[in-house]
Amino acid sequence: MTHSGGRKSISYVFPIFNESGNIRRLYDVISETTAGLDYDIELVFVNDGSKDNSLELLRDLQMTDRRILVIDFARNYGHQVAVTAGIDAATGDAVIIMDSDLQDPPEVSLELISRWEEGFDVVYAQRRTRKDTPFKRFTAWAFYVMLRRIASIEIPANTGDFRLLDRVVVDEIKKFREHDRFIRGMVSYVGFNQAAVQFDRDERLNGKSGYPLGKMLKLAADGVFGFSTFPLTLISRIGMITALLSVVGIAYAVLMKVFSPNTVVEGWTFIVTSILFVGGLQLIMLGILGGYIGRIYTEVQNRPLYGVRAVYGATDRRATPAISEAETE
Template identity: 40%
Template sequence: MKKNNLISIVVPVFNESENIIRLFEEIDLLFSKISYSYELIYINDGSNDDSAEILSQLSSKHSFIKVVHFTRNFGQQAALIAGINYVKGDAIITMDCDGQDPVSLIEDMILEWRSGVPVVYARRVKRNDSFFKKLTAKIYYRLLNLISEIKIPNDVGEYRLIDSSVVSNLQKASIHTGYLRGMIAWLGYKQAFVDFERPKREFGKTGFSIYKMLRLAMNGILNFSLAPLRIGLFLGMFSIFTGVIFLFYLMINFLFFDQFYKLLEWLVVVIYIFVGFLFVLIWIVSEFIGKVYKSQAGMSSYVIGNVENI
């Protein structure tokens, strides 16, 4: 893993007019103290405040600031994927623009990378968020790892450093899942963590609504777990197993204890067993659909309106 001196920083932006310049100044100050150059790639994810104008002003003053403008809001994951496709650095850092990802961690992440670790996550050991958000995040990460085919790190967001070799393999894999942290985990590279306490947002309002959080959660579950498709199997096996037991119960009572049952009672048990077989058939069809989806999903996750300094 060759180590040079260019670091690419990818930052999705959605209505962050109060934070864009603050973040740039913090990053610029940090890199003035370390022996690395950097490029900053902002992805304007369909902002409807002054973000686009502020980004254009910054890019006109600094050639190392690149801006990609989406035609509309496609979401944070699409913005990250788009930004990664424009990087030139030897290491790539993705982070939020809301001021809750401390810029000071970049130096520690670079040190881990220099030691030979291709993926370095900033891990939230404590969050200054609402009780609801902390609870749902904890449940989500544990549930995802319980049903996922791969292990996705707990308590990490989009603040990470990845080596350029990781980016190359992401691009070869054609990222269409809409869940970047899952794709990076799927690649299987060695990883390290830099722990931090996540501060509260000081400026602006979050654009990450409950709907967007649910959509991100569903992307993670549906793209990296076949468990939802296998619900039919579990329901079917349960129905068949319990139905057969009850059928044997009726037969034993009928044959050995002269217990008679109405025809309707026999039919209910038989239908119950057949419903179990139907669930199993639904599972088989779902497995085929899942495999076709994974092989055929190729629709672009974003549309670019225009770019600056690219």
């Protein structure tokens, strides 16, 4: 919120998972980048169950800088939940979400702030180029093409979670408590005035990516299942096509029985192929249904999104999820 003296405040949120090689450099660059800003700056670091000494490094920084708030998760909950905890705890008039590997250039955040001051509620950083492997570039392109075609809302292509959210948007996002989270989709869903800032994504400074193939696929599934019912529609369409093919197969079998009865015995291969084909389709469809049902089961359990071991900051604050009235009824 706006602090005494009328100055606005901006919170930076950084999810941290095994980033010991990047933390000090990240802090130095952010401090240098924001040194000339006429805002009160808050730095929120969420330690997402790191196995290295990330927490110790963060605590050392917090002891020397009262702007820092460190949230230490009880275990690893994942990138999207860590970002959520940072949003929950941030107090700024605007919140900037950034990865901690310095692939998101901190200086771009100044452009986000500038566009925010022009009146935009959401300003997202959109990748013009990215220094990733050809495989990652291709899969990212394919994912956004698919999402653009099937999602119920428009989610800008070539964007991650690097963006600025006005306080009014933050308050809306905090109402979203689903467990399988796709934050960039939520931001698109809430609407408001949104604008893009183009940037060139750098290489990772140190360490390994927090999004290996398995986690990338999980995030892609969350984006599809969370913001599209197209897979369910696809089931009915494929079912109709399969039914038509079955009718063709039945007609073929009847015609062969009538006009060429001596060759009917030879249809064993056709029967087996048909059974395997239909059985495979059924398993695929059941898998899609299972994806949605599994998410329903998770939401019905209504468990907390995350557990906090400790909070280290200048004031005794705890990052607690915002609970809507619907959740308390």
